[in-house]
Amino acid sequence: MLTDREMLFIDGEWVPAGADETTSIVNPATEETVARVAQASPDDVNRAVRSAANAFRNGPWRRGTVAERARILANALNRLATRSDELAGLITTQMGLPASNAAGQVSSSIEMGRYFLDVATDLPTTEIRQTSSGPAAVLREPVGVVAAIAPWNGPFAVAIQKIIPALVTGCSVVYKPALETPLDAYLVVEELTEAGVPAGVLNLITSGPGIGRALVAHPDVQKISFTGSTSTGREIGRVAGGAFKRVQLELGGKSAAVLAEDVDVELAMSGIRMGSFMNSGQVCASYSRILVPRGRADELTQALVAAAESLVVGDPADTSTTMGPVASRKQYETVSGYVDAGRSEGAVVATGGGRPSGLSRGFFVSPTVFAGATNEMRISQEEIFGPVISVISYDSLDEAIAIANDSVYGLHGAVFTQDPTVAARVAREVHTGTFSINSFTYNHEAPFGGVKDSGVGRDTGPEAVESFYELKTVNLTPEMVPVFEAAARPIDS
Numbered sequence: 001m002l003t004d005r006e007m008l009f010i011d012g013e014w015v016p017a018g019a020d021e022t023t024s025i026v027n028p029a030t031e032e033t034v035a036r037v038a039q040a041s042p043d044d045v046n047r048a049v050r051s052a053a054n055a056f057r058n059g060p061w062r063r064g065t066v067a068e069r070a071r072i073l074a075n076a077l078n079r080l081a082t083r084s085d086e087l088a089g090l091i092t093t094q095m096g097l098p099a100s101n102a103a104g105q106v107s108s109s110i111e112m113g114r115y116f117l118d119v120a121t122d123l124p125t126t127e128i129r130q131t132s133s134g135p136a137a138v139l140r141e142p143v144g145v146v147a148a149i150a151p152w153n154g155p156f157a158v159a160i161q162k163i164i165p166a167l168v169t170g171c172s173v174v175y176k177p178a179l180e181t182p183l184d185a186y187l188v189v190e191e192l193t194e195a196g197v198p199a200g201v202l203n204l205i206t207s208g209p210g211i212g213r214a215l216v217a218h219p220d221v222q223k224i225s226f227t228g229s230t231s232t233g234r235e236i237g238r239v240a241g242g243a244f245k246r247v248q249l250e251l252g253g254k255s256a257a258v259l260a261e262d263v264d265v266e267l268a269m270s271g272i273r274m275g276s277f278m279n280s281g282q283v284c285a286s287y288s289r290i291l292v293p294r295g296r297a298d299e300l301t302q303a304l305v306a307a308a309e310s311l312v313v314g315d316p317a318d319t320s321t322t323m324g325p326v327a328s329r330k331q332y333e334t335v336s337g338y339v340d341a342g343r344s345e346g347a348v349v350a351t352g353g354g355r356p357s358g359l360s361r362g363f364f365v366s367p368t369v370f371a372g373a374t375n376e377m378r379i380s381q382e383e384i385f386g387p388v389i390s391v392i393s394y395d396s397l398d399e400a401i402a403i404a405n406d407s408v409y410g411l412h413g414a415v416f417t418q419d420p421t422v423a424a425r426v427a428r429e430v431h432t433g434t435f436s437i438n439s440f441t442y443n444h445e446a447p448f449g450g451v452k453d454s455g456v457g458r459d460t461g462p463e464a465v466e467s468f469y470e471l472k473t474v475n476l477t478p479e480m481v482p483v484f485e486a487a488a489r490p491i492d493s
């Protein structure tokens with residue numbers, strides 16, 4: 001049993017939660033409860049947002065320089081790095097990500113945080129421009145109070161991705177992790193606070209959808225940075241639109257990997273092994289539709305089966321495991337329901353399709369390949385968020401592009417080909433926010449996000465930092481220019 005977490009972090013203090021009930025955090029590999037976590041009440045949401053708003057309006061954080069904030073946050077990231085093993089262990093325990101992947105997630109997230117600090121430090125907060133009506137200062141000012149809301153499938157990564165750029169730009173944050181995976185967030189708050197983030201600037205509330213709803217609707221929240229499902233994103237978008245709140249929505253996906261006629265099969269299988277089955281397929285960008293030339297469908301399906309069967313499914317704490325369970329009983333039931341749907345729609349289970357033998361406990365699903373799928377089937381249209389792929393045949397590259405685009409989602413996609421012209425054509429024609437060639441690639445230096453029902457906004461790259469700023473134009477008289485120039489970057493850094 002891990003330490004129970006019965007407190008919320010509001011206005012610089014650990015305080016008891018208003019709701020009486022607690023949430024049980026369940027290890028999906030063992031089905032055992034590993035900790036109990038406080039549940040916030042609507043009143044806690046109000047207190048957290050008020051404290052963030054007060055810190056933003058009246059506190060020192062917003063008024064300091066980017067460089068001062070970056071120094072504190074860099075220190076916090078260094079402190080978190082010293083707790084990497086503990087963080088990775090919590091990720092594995094609360095959602096079943098294999099230990100080696102969890103360690104990688106922690107180190108790459110800390111690197112991402114450092115990258116955001118560098119971007120912010122290099123971005124001028126005051127620019128003097130000459131306009132047709134005289135000089136003007138264009139100021140980058142923090143948007144205000146940010147409600148940062150995370151899903152359960154990438155807890156620590158999403159925490160860093162949302163909290164660090166918001167804080168370095170001078171915003172205040174109320175962070176709400178998912179109900180199922182809040183344990184790493186306590187370490188994030190502890191280290192940011194130890195490093196010197198002032199009271200009220202970062203608040204932590206733990207609970208589920210109802211509390212998320214109250215947070216989004218709070219009138220003192222100026223921006224919502226949300227990662228989660230499309231249905232929740234749609235609801236948040238409505239609320240944000242009505243109140244003109246800034247909004248960033250990173251939502252679901254149903255990404256297609258197009259295997260071209262000249263595909264390098266070994267390279268493609270290595271990309272798909274990771275791109276479709278990493279984190280048990282619970283990755284928004286994962287390749288859940290594999291498009292193959294009809295004449296090579298049998299051969300490529302066999303290669304996909306071999307790739308799926310090469311995964312070592314089991315205890316995620318064991319370093320030889322390459323695929324753990326899905327994150328919760330609910331997710332296990334959802335994924336199993338889709339496997340049943342695929343069968344009843346006429347797709348053929350080429351491998352998997354149930355619980356792996358020898359694993360009677362835990363929410364384990366075998367890596368599953370559906371052969372002979374069509375793009376109209378539910379398994380090809382709806383986000384399963386599990387280790388299940390649909391293999392769909394095409395007759396021409398144009399048809400492959402049309403199938404890839406025949407989806408409400410537009411998050412990610414890929415082409416596997418040895419011909420750069422084919423690669424460029426497919427990359428341009430598939431309507432998504434992100435695209436990979438001969439790989440499954442994610443990095444924090446380029447923008448990541450979706451189009452269509454996959455969301456609005458970008459969560460990485462310099463664009464992510466920019467999104468926590470509002471632009472303000474101050475039209476100047478010539479004698480004011482030196483005053484504003486003095487506030488520009490050289491002094492700021």
Ligand code: NAD
Nearest residue numbers: 150151152177178208209212213228229232250251252284
């Ligand atoms: P979810 O939408 O159910 O919940 C996400 C978060 O929102 C949780 O913290 C939840 O408590 C909260 N929430 C739920 N309803 C809310 C509401 N009405 N108002 C405010 N907050 C609310 O999603 P999930 O099941 O936790 O996560 C899985 C989904 O996340 C998948 O669809 C996946 O594709 C998506 N995802 C997207 C990305 C991306 O970058 N595009 C990354 C990871 C996950």
